[in-house]
Amino acid sequence: MLTWLVGARLLVITILTMAASGIKLECGDEICLIDAGSPPPPDQARYDHYRIYNVQFDNQEQIELFQKLEDQSDSLTFIGHAREIGQKLSILVAAHRVADFADLLKTYKLKHRVLTYNFQEKIDRNMGEVLPESIDATQYDWQHFFHLKTIYGWMDVMAKKYPDLLTVLDMGKSTQGHAIKGIKLASKPDNKAIFIESGIHAREWIAPATATYIINELLTSQDAGVQKLAKNFNWIIFPCVNPDGYKYTFEHDRMWRKNRQLFGTCRGVDLNRNYPDHWNSTGSSSDPTRYDFAGPSAGSELETQCLLQFIRSNVQKEQIKTYIALHSYSQMLMFPYGYTKERVSNYDDLQEFGKKAAAAIKAESGRDYVSGSLYETIYPSSGGSMDWAHEEAGIPIAYTFELRGPPDSQDLFILPAVEIQPTASEAFTAIRTIVEAADEKGYYN
Numbered sequence: 457m458l459t460w461l462v463g464a465r466l467l468v469i470t471i472l473t474m475a476a477s478g479i480k481l482e483c484g485d486e487i488c489l490i491d492a493g494s495p496p497p498p499d500q501a502r503y504d505h506y507r508i509y510n511v512q513f514d515n516q517e518q519i520e521l522f523q524k525l526e527d528q529s530d531s532l533t534f535i536g537h538a539r540e541i542g543q544k545l546s547i548l549v550a551a552h553r554v555a556d557f558a559d560l561l562k563t564y565k566l567k568h569r570v571l572t573y574n575f576q577e578k579i580d581r582n583m584g585e586v587l588p589e590s591i592d593a594t595q596y597d598w599q600h601f602f603h604l605k606t607i608y609g610w611m612d613v614m615a616k617k618y619p620d621l622l623t624v625l626d627m628g629k630s631t632q633g634h635a636i637k638g639i640k641l642a643s644k645p646d647n648k649a650i651f652i653e654s655g656i657h658a659r660e661w662i663a664p665a666t667a668t669y670i671i672n673e674l675l676t677s678q679d680a681g682v683q684k685l686a687k688n689f690n691w692i693i694f695p696c697v698n699p700d701g702y703k704y705t706f707e708h709d710r711m712w713r714k715n716r717q718l719f720g721t722c723r724g725v726d727l728n729r730n731y732p733d734h735w736n737s738t739g740s741s742s743d744p745t746r747y748d749f750a751g752p753s754a755g756s757e758l759e760t761q762c763l764l765q766f767i768r769s770n771v772q773k774e775q776i777k778t779y780i781a782l783h784s785y786s787q788m789l790m791f792p793y794g795y796t797k798e799r800v801s802n803y804d805d806l807q808e809f810g811k812k813a814a815a816a817i818k819a820e821s822g823r824d825y826v827s828g829s830l831y832e833t834i835y836p837s838s839g840g841s842m843d844w845a846h847e848e849a850g851i852p853i854a855y856t857f858e859l860r861g862p863p864d865s866q867d868l869f870i871l872p873a874v875e876i877q878p879t880a881s882e883a884f885t886a887i888r889t890i891v892e893a894a895d896e897k898g899y900y901n
């Protein structure tokens with residue numbers, strides 16, 4: 457099938473030429489599509505025979521080589537940057553680069569493993585676990601993944617079911633005009649509040665699923681400890697703070713991470729590098745084609761501005777004392793800072809709560825989660841929402857969770873739906889452990 461994009465002038469000529477041959481022609485506001493008959497396949501990125509390599513750097517030469525490689529090639533998706541000796545890094549290698557990449561590993565003697573030989577199989581399986589956008593929101597569950605519309609519909613359903621406890625919130629509109637909706641669960645007006653943000657990175661589908669799981673647990677759990685948390689704290693939860701990106705992962709590219717703001721020939725700001733706290737200082741890019749593009753200026757993006765505005769106007773009023781950001785993957789419980797190895801003023805407390813939370817997860821599911829400052833635990837990065845929430849908004853308890861799978865996951869961000877329930881449950885256990893430990897230390901007095 458042939459498809460041409462043509463400008464308006466060319467179009468006139470084309471219509472005349474094509475009219476006789478009966479070729480169908482459609483023209484919208486922006487593009488004109490000349491179509492030779494059969495319906496076109498969807499505009500959807502595919503990853504057939506893409507491989508995931510996990511490589512280990514044993515010397516400085518290898519590190520510099522891979523730094524150059526990341527700069528040069530958009531056929532290699534690095535999950536992180538090459539930084540230090542002993543580091544292991546996962547890289548998604550495009551099918552047409554597999555031979556070349558394997559040769560490079562051999563030539564420079566890099567230790568490595570192939571984690572996955574055909575990444576599209578992971579995506580196909582994952583797309584089979586999505587319920588159609590047309591379903592009724594009452595069918596929402598934690599055995600499938602759901603479109604933005606269904607998540608928002610489910611929040612409305614729950615708000616109708618628990619009118620005395622729940623309010624649906626709207627933070628404002630995204631770049632492409634979608635509402636950023638959340639929910640507030642309030643048993644008592646004077647409670648201290650816990651704020652949960654998820655889905656800032658579009659492809660990390662387990663994060664919104666975990667956020668809705670937590671809302672549901674707080675409302676329906678028979679566990680006395682959970683009921684106490686629901687009664688004695690107010691919960692403000694925004695499952696999808698990057699709605700444009702989230703929609704894009706369902707409709708066009710499962711691996712999309714950023715928002716959908718246009719920059720010439722490419723799109724997207726990494727919203728978790730866009731916050732106005734030591735913005736653009738480390739672990740982010742000034743190149744709009746990169747996955748960690750920090751944006752043209754601090755707080756440039758509408759989605760960032762919505763969240764900044766919401767926290768600024770509610771942090772005192774709602775007494776927000778805890779900020780949790782949900783991400784995947786790597787199984788980490790991290791606290792500030794992301795931008796420096798300098799220690800935050802309540803480092804010892806945050807370290808202690810994080811270690812307790814990791815131990816609670818280990819006891820529940822056997823999974824290993826690592827706790828520490830973001831800078832020390834995953835990689836240096838600036839402009840993250842957590843650093844801003846702690847530093848500028850003054851929220852003392854702040855964590856970024858990297859949920860399942862493990863750092864050498866074969867699935868990257870494509871977690872099987874069967875893992876939603878256990879992942880969300882252990883995340884909630886971690887939050888519960890942190891809140892209870894912080895409560896004991898007097899953080900909510």
Ligand SMILES: *[C@@H]1O[C@H](CO)[C@@H](O)[C@H](O)[C@H]1NC(C)=O
Nearest residue numbers: 735736737741742751752753
């Ligand atoms: C961001 O930082 C880079 C590297 O230091 C610098 O080249 C660039 O000009 C900065 N961008 C802005 C908009 O300040």
Ligand SMILES: [Zn+2]
Nearest residue numbers: 657660783784
């Ligand atoms: Zn993330």
